[in-house]
Amino acid sequence: LWHSDSSFRPIPAKFSLLSARVVNPKGGNTEFADMRAAYDALDDDTKAEIEDLVCEHSLMYSRGSLGFTEYTDDEKQMFKPVLQRLVRTHPVHRRKSLYLSSHAGKIVSMSVPEGRLLLRDLNEHATQGEFVYVHKWKLHDLVMWDNRQTMHR
Numbered sequence: 001l002w003h004s005d006s007s008f009r010p011i012p013a014k015f016s017l018l019s020a021r022v023v024n025p026k027g028g029n030t031e032f033a034d035m036r037a038a039y040d041a042l043d044d045d046t047k048a049e050i051e052d053l054v055c056e057h058s059l060m061y062s063r064g065s066l067g068f069t070e071y072t073d074d075e076k077q078m079f080k081p082v083l084q085r086l087v088r089t090h091p092v093h094r095r096k097s098l099y100l101s102s103h104a105g106k107i108v109s110m111s112v113p114e115g116r117l118l119l120r121d122l123n124e125h126a127t128q129g130e131f132v133y134v135h136k137w138k139l140h141d142l143v144m145w146d147n148r149q150t151m152h153r
Contacts, residue, residue, distance in 0.1 A: 001062060001102035002033065002127055004147045006020065008059040008073065008103040010082050017144040020137045030135045031127075033151040035097040038126035039087065047087075050098075054108045054118070056081035061105030086122075090149060097149040098126055126151065 005013040018030065055082070058081040062070060086107070088099045095107070100123055107115030135143055145152065 001065070002100070002151045002153045003062065003101065003103060003152050004101040007084055007099070007101040008062070008079065008082060008130045008149070012057075012084070013147045014123065015144060015146055017142060020139055020141040023137045028137060030137070031153050032145060033127050034131045034133070034134045034150050035100065035126060036095050037153060038122075038128075038131045039096050039098045041131075042125070050086050050118075050122070051149060053086040053110075054083050054100075055086050055104040055105040055115075056108065057084050057101060058082070058105055059103060062102040065102065066086050067144075079108070079152040088148060093148075098122060099148070100126055100151055 005016045043052075051141070059079045060076070063069075084099055084104070086099060086104075089096050089098055100119065104119055105116070106112055107118060110118065135141070
């Protein structure tokens, strides 16, 4: 699933890295979607519509979409949804980007169906080929990315 690492935590991951210790000879590529370019490509009406929206991110939501629905009371408490802005401004270069993830299951100000349809549309937009880099792993590769402006799978 396309995601941004730990978006379901109150303070999500800034950076992540992967190091290739063993490489599968078939498959195993990692795809990265540039959420800055995806935001830039939106029309002005859509940018205005989503500017102030806030999403609920939950590990239980993303896992539930794969059929994992049994959680203990402790897990439910530990993985309560957190709020994340849908459009973020990077603290260093001030560039705007979408903040999407498979963990985002609801938009606070919308009905669940309406919010999920918008999230689906934005995810489809953001993961088009023109915004995606595919890393084909070689032994000893090291890849680092900024989760604040990237989704991956």
